[in-house]
Amino acid sequence: xxxxxxxxxxxxxxxxxxxxxxxxxxxxxxxxxxxxxxxxxxxxxxxxxxxxxxxxxxxxxxxxxxxxxxxxxxxxxxxxxxxxxxxxxxxxxxxxxxxxxxxxxxxxxxxxxxxxxxxxxxxxxxxxxxxxxxxxxxxxxxxxxxxxxxxxxxxxxxxxxxxxxxxxxxxxxxxxxxxxxxxxxxxxxxxxxxxxxxxxxxxxxxxxxxxxxxxxxxxxxxxxxxxxxxxxxxxxxxxxxxxxxxxxxxxxxxxxxxxxxxxxxxxxxxxxxxxxxxxxxxxxxxxxxxxxxxxxxxxxxxxxxxxxxxxxxxxxxxxxxxxxxxxxxxxx
Amino acid sequence: xxxxxxxxxxxxxxxxxxxxxxxxxxxxxxxxxxxxxxxxxxxxxxxxxxxxxxxxxxxxxxxxxxxxxxxxxxxxxxxxxxxxxxxxxxxxxxxxxxxxxxxxxxxxxxxxxxxxxxxxxxxxxxxxxxxxxxxxxxxxxxxxxxxxxxxxxxxxxxxxxxxxxxxxxxxxxxxxxxxxxxxxxxxxxxxxxxxxxxxxxxxxxxxxxxxxxxxxxxxxxxxxxxxxxxxxxxxxxxxxxxxxxxxxxxxxxxxxxxxxxxxxxxxxxxxxxxxxxxxxxxxxxxxxxxxxxxxxxxxxxxxxxxxxxxxxxxxxxxxxxxxxxxxxxxxx
Numbered sequence: 001x002x003x004x005x006x007x008x009x010x011x012x013x014x015x016x017x018x019x020x021x022x023x024x025x026x027x028x029x030x031x032x033x034x035x036x037x038x039x040x041x042x043x044x045x046x047x048x049x050x051x052x053x054x055x056x057x058x059x060x061x062x063x064x065x066x067x068x069x070x071x072x073x074x075x076x077x078x079x080x081x082x083x084x085x086x087x088x089x090x091x092x093x094x095x096x097x098x099x100x101x102x103x104x105x106x107x108x109x110x111x112x113x114x115x116x117x118x119x120x121x122x123x124x125x126x127x128x129x130x131x132x133x134x135x136x137x138x139x140x141x142x143x144x145x146x147x148x149x150x151x152x153x154x155x156x157x158x159x160x161x162x163x164x165x166x167x168x169x170x171x172x173x174x175x176x177x178x179x180x181x182x183x184x185x186x187x188x189x190x191x192x193x194x195x196x197x198x199x200x201x202x203x204x205x206x207x208x209x210x211x212x213x214x215x216x217x218x219x220x221x222x223x224x225x226x227x228x229x230x231x232x233x234x235x236x237x238x239x240x241x242x243x244x245x246x247x248x249x250x251x252x253x254x255x256x257x258x259x260x261x262x263x264x265x266x267x268x269x270x271x272x273x274x275x276x277x278x279x280x281x282x283x284x285x286x287x288x289x290x291x292x293x294x295x296x297x298x299x300x301x302x303x304x305x306x307x308x309x310x311x312x313x314x315x316x317x318x319x320x321x322x323x324x325x326x327x328x329x330x331x332x
Numbered sequence: 333x334x335x336x337x338x339x340x341x342x343x344x345x346x347x348x349x350x351x352x353x354x355x356x357x358x359x360x361x362x363x364x365x366x367x368x369x370x371x372x373x374x375x376x377x378x379x380x381x382x383x384x385x386x387x388x389x390x391x392x393x394x395x396x397x398x399x400x401x402x403x404x405x406x407x408x409x410x411x412x413x414x415x416x417x418x419x420x421x422x423x424x425x426x427x428x429x430x431x432x433x434x435x436x437x438x439x440x441x442x443x444x445x446x447x448x449x450x451x452x453x454x455x456x457x458x459x460x461x462x463x464x465x466x467x468x469x470x471x472x473x474x475x476x477x478x479x480x481x482x483x484x485x486x487x488x489x490x491x492x493x494x495x496x497x498x499x500x501x502x503x504x505x506x507x508x509x510x511x512x513x514x515x516x517x518x519x520x521x522x523x524x525x526x527x528x529x530x531x532x533x534x535x536x537x538x539x540x541x542x543x544x545x546x547x548x549x550x551x552x553x554x555x556x557x558x559x560x561x562x563x564x565x566x567x568x569x570x571x572x573x574x575x576x577x578x579x580x581x582x583x584x585x586x587x588x589x590x591x592x593x594x595x596x597x598x599x600x601x602x603x604x605x606x607x608x609x610x611x612x613x614x615x616x617x618x619x620x621x622x623x624x625x626x627x628x629x630x631x632x633x634x635x636x637x638x639x640x641x642x643x644x645x646x647x648x649x650x651x652x653x654x655x656x657x658x659x660x661x662x663x664x
Contacts, residue, residue, distance in 0.1 A: 130571045141510060144518040178473060178559040186476040186556045208563030212571040224518045225557055227510040229564045231540030236568040239462045239544040243603055247596040257592025264579040264586045271575055 001032050004308050005092035006301075008037035009062040009079040010099015012294040018098060019045040021301020026053060028302075031309055034092055036083040037062070057082055062099070065294060069102030073110060080104055084111050087287040094288030094308035096279060098296040105142050108282055108289040115317055117324035120146070121284030122154045123223065123291060124161060125230055128272045129214035136162050136171075137211060137219040140226035142282060148191035151175070151220050155196055156327060157283045157320050158218035164314035171217035173199070174206030176225065181205065188222065196220075200332060237272060278303030281311055284320070288312050333364050336640050337415040337424035338633075340369035341394040342431015344626040350430060351377040353633020358385060360634075363641055366424055368415040369394070389414055394431070397626060401434030405442060412436055416443050419619040426620030426640035428611060430628040437474050440614055440621040447649055449656035452478070453616030454486045455555065455623060456493060457562055460604045461546035468494050468503075469543060469551040472558035474614060480523035483507070483552050487528055488659060489615045489652050490550035496646035503549035505531070506538030508557065513537065520554065528552075532664060569604060610635025613643055616652070620644050 006022055008015040015037055022033045023046075035042050036057045046054060061078040063071075075081055080099050084107050086092040097104045109121050122139035129135055138158045143150065155173050162171035175193055177185040184205055185193060196202045206216050208229060221229070248254045258265070270276060278300045279292035288311045292304045326332045338354055340347045347369055354365045355378075367374050368389045378386060393410040395403075407413055412431050416439050418424040429436045441453050454471035461467055470490045475482065487505050494503035507525055509517040516537055517525060528534045538548050540561060553561070580586045590597070602608060610632045611624035620643045624636045658664045 128571070130574050144510060176560060178476060178556050186554075189556075208560040208565075209567035209570070211564055212567040221560075222518075224510050224521075225560060228508060228540040228553075228557060228561055232543055232561045232565050233540075233568045235541035235544040236565045237572065238541070239460075240569065240572055240600065240604065242462050243600055244596060247599045248593070251595060254593050254596045257589040257594075257596070260589025261580070261586050261593060262589075263583060264576060264589070267579045268572065268575055272572065 001030060002094070002309050002312050003032040003034060003092040004305055005034045005036055005057075005083040005086040005095040006305065007079045007083045007095065007097035007099050007104075008035040008042050009059070010097050010294070011292075011296055012065070012098075015041050016045055017296060017298045018301050020298035021296070022054065022305065023047070023050055024298055024302040025305040026050065029306065029309060031305070033305070034086060036086070037079045057086065063103045065100055067100060067103065069100065069106045072100070072103035072107050081107060084108055084289070087289070088112055093312040094290065096290045096292060096301065096304045096308050098292040098294055098301065101141070101291045104289060104291050105282055108285050108287070112285045112287040112289070115284055115286055116321050117328065118157070118284040118320070119153055120150050121282050122157060123226075124158065124281045124283050125226070126277045126280075127211050127233070129212050131214040133166070133214050133217075134277070135211055135214065135219055136217060137221065137226060137230075138283065139221065139223035140230045140280060141223045144222065144224040146188065146222040148188055148195055151188065151192035151222065152195040153284075153324065155199065155202065155218065155220045156323050158220060159201060160316055160319045160323055161281075161283060162217045164316040164319055165310060166217070168217055170201045172203050173201045173218045173220065174203055174210060174216040176219050176221035176229075177205035177207070179205065180207060192220070234274075275300045276303060278305075278307055281307060286317070288317075333362060334426070334641050334644050335364040335366060335424040336637055337366045337368055337389075337418040337427040338637065339411045339415045339427065339429035339431050340367040340374050341391070341411040342429050342626070343624075343628055344397070347373050348377055349628060349630045350633050352630035353628070354386065354637065355379070355382055356630055356634040357637040358382065361638065361641060363637070365637070366418060368418070369411045389418065395435045397432055399432060399435065401432065401438045404432070404435035404439050413439060416440055416621070419621070420444055425644040426622070428622045428624060428633065428636045428640050430624040430626055430633065430636075433473070433623045436621060436623050437614055440617050440619070444617045444619040444621070447616055447618055448653050449660065450489070450616040450652070451485055452482050453614050454489060455558075456490065456613045456615050457558070458609045458612075459543050459565070461544050463546040465498070465546050465549075466609070467543055467546065467551055468549060469553065469558060469562075470615065471553065471555035472562045472612060473555045476554065476556040478520065478554040480520055480527055483520065483524035483554065484527040485616070485656065487531065487534065487550065487552045488655050490552060491533060492648055492651040492655055493613075493615060494549045496648040496651055497642060498549070500549055502533045504535045505533045505550040505552065506535055506542060506548040508551050508553035508561075509537035509539070511537065512539060524552070566606075607632045608635060610637075610639055613639060618649070620649075
């Protein structure tokens with residue numbers, strides 16, 4: 001059975017939502033969760049009937065959001081370090097952490113190592129679209145100043161991910177740029193365009209709006225750009241939702257209207273919410289690491305765990321290694 | 333009285349919304365509009381009582397969205413070329429175009445020239461926030477591969493713009509990066525951070541979400557990044573609005589709810605809508621050019637004209653030249 005190591009301590013709200021998310025996940029899927037953190041804090045949160053289904057690995061130290069990611073390598077007693085070691089030693093196949101994302105990415109890359117042929121691991125976000133499909137966008141923050149050959153590899157890794165996770169035979173791959181024409185882009189994306197030209201599924205440049213209109217399965221960009229686009233998008237969505245709430249509060253008629261529209265808002269939330277996705281896989285490492293938001297709810301943690309299970313289940317890592325090898329031999 | 337040249341032909345829907353927007357603007361402000369385009373198409377759209385208030389300059393050619401921006405320099409009979417010549421010759425003080433934005437920016441830069449000391453003009457977007465203020469973000473598409481010294485100048489120009497247009501004494505200026513810490517950023521933004529450190533109002537790195545939370549008056553980024561962030565944000569907003577409409581249509585109860593919430597949606601539209609802004613000024617050129625969306629409505633054109641009038645009125649260009657000179661002499 002798949003074993004998933006879960007950093008129980010790293011989230012903004014302590015172990016409670018993490019442990020609850022873990023229990024929720026157990027209700028739906030068969031897997032073995034290993035919670036890593038302070039036993040004294042975790043155990044009281046575990047109902048008795050779950051104590052034999054969940055193991056706890058003691059880790060006394062917690063890397064906080066204020067710590068530098070580079071310090072993480074020395075903090076061997078931290079929950080994230082120990083969770084990653086479980087994967088490294090084969091005691092777990094994947095890990096989930098809502099802790100310091102820089103520390104998680106640094107440790108996962110350094111301790112687990114990169115997959116054969118991978119130059120740089122990338123962080124993958126699943127973005128909501130107007131349709132039921134999510135779009136796969138990478139890199140959203142593992143790297144800055146990517147080179148063209150990195151973007152090429154992001155395309156390959158994102159393509160394998162979409163094939164395996166969403167069962168898309170030939171995922172369409174777009175390169176994020178400031179216009180659709182081939183002449184558009186910055187120096188790096190123009191060079192990446194040349195490398196990608198002719199690659200299976202590559203459809204050329206796509207624009208910022210294409211992330212949400214489901215016109216493309218995989219969208220490739222540098223991590224600096226991806227991070228900004230992701231956070232700006234979250235910012236727009238939260239501004240709109242905040243304004244709607246504010247305007248509703250001011251009008252009794254609108255309050256009644258909002259009650260009648262409850263189902264609409266519920267559907268919208270389900271479609272757009274980060275909770276439904278739960279986390280971003282760091283792709284390109286030997287193993288599986290899902291990076292979750294510090295503010296993750298139990299539901300987000302549950303979905304992050306599901307992501308980890310699927311990631312391990314589909315064998316996407318083997319697929320990536322083979323595809324990169326084939327690309328090197330000009331077979332794809 | 334301020335004269336504004338208006339490219340009547342360039343928009344996606346022909347001269348109709350442009351002419352209507354021009355008439356709407358005349359109802360609210362005193363200025364002299366000069367419509368540039370095919371007289372035979374413009375004249376029938378002008379009610380008789382406006383014919384002596386609006387001049388028309390004949391221009392037979394129109395640069396379409398499919399044309400290359402670089403060709404624009406040769407198309408001397410085009411409406412955008414002629415509108416820019418009016419500004420160059422002092423027959424108008426500003427121009428508005430909903431035509432090919434690349435052509436407008438190229439022509440305005442080449443024909444009008446850069447302001448003294450300006451390395452690269454930048455496109456300025458006014459972004460809606462949760463408060464009544466807009467945030468000023470630049471560059472959103474005039475340049476790609478900006479260097480640190482360009483970003484420094486964008487900060488200076490954006491700061492002058494916010495001071496003059498929004499009467500903010502010391503606008504806070506943020507550098508768009510993948511995290512707030514000084515250590516965050518890519519090579520270019522890290523170098524720009526050093527140049528900006530100590531500049532009046534500079535508050536360090538800001539993140540994608542800061543564009544909409546009104547935490548910062550001016551946000552500085554490379555045009556490649558700015559374009560992506562802008563289009564992704566528009567994409568999110570339009571996806572949310574599309575989904576709400578789709579879900580409402582499916583439920584009679586929700587339709588009633590939506591009717592009761594009409595005022596809320598109207599306020600939200602007013603707050604978030606591009607129409608209320610109307611266009612993006614190209615800052616750093618000798619003159620004033622407002623770049624509007626091809627799909628601009630009459631209301632958007634009206635607001636773009638108001639922007640042009642204010643831009644000219646406030647004398648922001650003189651301000652920019654003085655500030656850059658002072659920066660060179662290390663006086664600011």
